[in-house]
Amino acid sequence: MLIRFVILAFIFVTLVNTSPSFAFDENRQHAPVVRDANKFTDIRIRLISPADKKIQCHQLTIQDKNWQKINFEDLPQNKHFCIRAWANIDTAKLSSNPSLLIGMLGASSFYWDNVLISENGEVGASKNTEIPGVITTLVRIPEQGLTNGLHLLSGEISTFHVGKELDSIGYVFTIVNEQSLYSSILLLSVLSAFLIGISFILAIIFQLIYWLYQKEVSYQIFSLFCFTSALILSVEQAKFWLEYTYDWHAFRLFLIYLLTFIASLLLPFFYLFSEKSPKKRIVSFVILLSLVVLSFVTLSYDETSSLLFFGSLVSALIINLYAVIYTNKDKVNVFIISLSLVFLYLIPDYFIEFGFSIVFIFVVMTMLIALIKEMQSNKLKALKAQRIKTELLRRNMQPHFLMNCLTQLVELIEVKPTKAVEFIAVLSDEFRQLTVQSDKKQVALSDEIKLCNNHLTIMSFRYLQAYQLIIEGDVSEILIPSSILHSQIENCFTHNEISSARAFKLIVDKRDGRISLILKTPIESRVNRQGTGLGEKYIKAKLAEVDQVNKQTSKLQISTFSSYEENKYWVSKYSFDELSA
Amino acid sequence: MMNIVIVEDEPLVQQRTLRLTLEILSTKQPKIICFSNLDDAEVYLAENSIDLLLLDLNLMGRNGFELLKNNVAAAYHTIVISAYADKAIEAFEYGVLDFVAKPYTRERLAKALERLLESAKRSYYGCRYLSIKKVGAIELVAIADISYIQAEGHYSLIHLNNEVDSTALHAKNIEKIMQLLPANFLRVHRSYIVNMNLVKKLVIEEGSRYSIQLTTAQEIPIGRTKYQAVKQYLALQTL
Secondary structure (H helix, E strand, O other), X not given: OHHHHHHHHHHXXXXXXXXXOOOOOOOOOOOOOOOOEOOEEEEEEEEOOOOOOOOOOOOOOOOOOOOEEEOHHHOOOOOEEEEEEEEEEOHHHOOXXXXXXXXXXXXXXXXXXXXXXXXXXXXXXXXXXXXXXXXXXEEEOOHHHOOOEEEEEEEEEEOOOXXXXXXXXXXXXXXXXXXXXXXXHHHHHHHHHHHHHHHHHHHHHHHHHHHHHOOOHHHHHHHHHHHHHHHHHHHHHHHHHOOOEXXXXXXXXXXXXXXXXXXXXXXXXXXXXXXXXXXXXXXXHHHHHHHHHHHHOOOOHHHHHHHHHHXXXXXXXXXXXXXXXXXXXXXXXXXXXXXXXXXXXXXXXXXXXXXXXHHHXXXXXXXXXXXHHHHHHHHHHHHXXXXXXXXXXXXXXXXXXHHHHHHHHHXXXXXXXXXXXXXXXXXXXXXHHHHHHHOOOXXXXXXXXXXXXXXXXXXXXXXXXXXXXEEEOOOOOOEEEOOHHHHHHHHHHHHOOOOOOOOEEEEEEEEOOEEEEEEEEEOOOOOOOOOOOHHHHHHHHHHHHHHHHHHOOOOOOOXXXXXXXXXXXXXXXXXXXXXXX | OOEEEEEOOOHHHHHHHHHHHHHHOHHHOOEEEXXXXXXXXXXXXXXXXXXXXXXXXXXXOHHHHHHHHHHHOOOOEEEEEEOOHHHHHHHHHOOOOEEEEOOOOHHHHHHHHHHHHOOXXXXXXXXXXXXXXXXXXXXXXXXXXXXXXXXEOOEEEEEEOXXXXXXXXXXXXXXXXXXXXXXOEEEEEOOEEEEHHHEEEEEEEOOOEEEEEEOOOOEEEEOHHHHHHHHHHHHHHHO
């Protein structure tokens, strides 16, 4: 695969250097007609059987016209053979540092006009005697060999370590400008290194976000996707810093294939888990199954990887389309994923080197957009929670509550100053307790009841009544979301006129770690529906907040239920799993 | 004798309003009835004619303003006493005579009641709408749409500057309506109030009788004693 990388680099070089030409050298009758200058257009091989005593590959005089003519890509696998190729050298058109670039799987030794120029591994007649060579060979052609006219490149090759039949084991066989080859390899590897760096950093950042900020599954999946992508690109780049012998090639291909499988699985999972999609388990299973099926399609590793990623993008597209249709989300993701699919369809061949990187950039962009949007909404949620906290305090220090109480005080001061002092005492008690409670997400039920009683005292002062709260059940060691009962009772007064003959009732029940509270507040008529307005909004927001906080550690469900009972009580029921301190 | 109704749900505050009103209006020997909710008060109001409603109104929701529209459409004046001071301007726009914010002093209540006694005194803000009782519903008429108002016994006939509904009858008499209107409405005659923004010209007729011609082509007579005031107003406008 990396050889393809080199081919890309080579294409890069030849784009700059090629110029087709005609050249003949009639002096060598046995040599074929070679039209293109400085290229091997006629490659012939002859298999060597173990019986052959003397191997004749390199003499210029050998008649090779009857040898098998092949394309370099179709080098025989698990064989031992001779190779001969003539090149018409035109020094005028040759670059300054002409070198021979050979990329193939096998052990080899090459000769230029019957002079040894390179040895790669040790050619052998069997797997036992062969010592595998590295994949790419770059050799400077001796200067005295570079004269105008035909020259012979010959070699002896063994490929016994290929093992399982591959699509192709010959990648590149050409004369290149060494310097420009290196600079283009450098350019491409800088790009790769850049992507690897980004992927690793994103992976680390989102691990940190996951562990230190918010444990969202989608953050973890995104981090793993980036990590896997970085590994794919790194293994791909391994060639440049690991001069491994060709028998490891298949392993490396397998590794990339495996990593691609993982990445292909993570990509649709990300969209699946970042959306509020229904039936996550079934969809996950279907995706996994289809990817497994795709991986059994017998193709080369490279094509399978490409196919897997294709399947993965299709799944992601379907998930996003679903989101667009059913939840009215924006269409950016669908557009970008479709673009990636078209791109992948058009150039599937250079998938790992090229396609993956570009698709990766596209996809990561959509993921980042989705994540940032999610973070934004989480931030809004956090702000809302903060608002709830101040809301509680504000609701009671609201001008109208305060002003009504002050009006009362003015009258008391003028007519009954001692009562005024008492009233100020309960009023300040209420504010003090509320200030303490508003800082807490949850409070002891007994404290909440104290607050409720205090509020009833204030209301008793204001309406010259004797309101009462009757408790049934054991209130000890129960935590509740702060101030919900208080809000409910307060709400009751803003919407009703209540006679003191009718008491408030709280029924507490604790069973199997689940707490149930039933609050009955007197109500004069069905028309005066209690629980409209700010009070109810506050209670709902409060419950949602506690719910969200506790979701991290346990499965907590709070349910509320309000109804109107025939005997003129408004009944509010709360039930929730025991809160931990 | 003066008939006053107080609607206030908190007993101590009700006691305060009652006590202070009795003190302030002691010379008038008012007859005051208190209610702790609006439902009971409305039953009473439907069957008795009164001069003033002192109303504690929870103006938090739209509902509060619906109630207010109902009361300002009536023949009596309404003074709102409420903790929702931020809603005062809106309340004025619907035509309350005054808005007393809680907590209130004796002086502030006295000022509001004074406004009732001296019919020359206008409300702080002119209202923007007049609530008019129609069959089955209260309708709001924009003040800007009124061209002139004509006294019609205890009622007032409101002439509108629009094609659809040219007149409407209001339950308040012309003196009470005048107290609510903004400064561009002038009492030009014992029986007429005119929207001065619509005056086209002053017409002098034979026998030194004057009248106003409106842009809507109607002619309104000017009372002998009102002529100077009308002239003065128009002179100020043309400055």
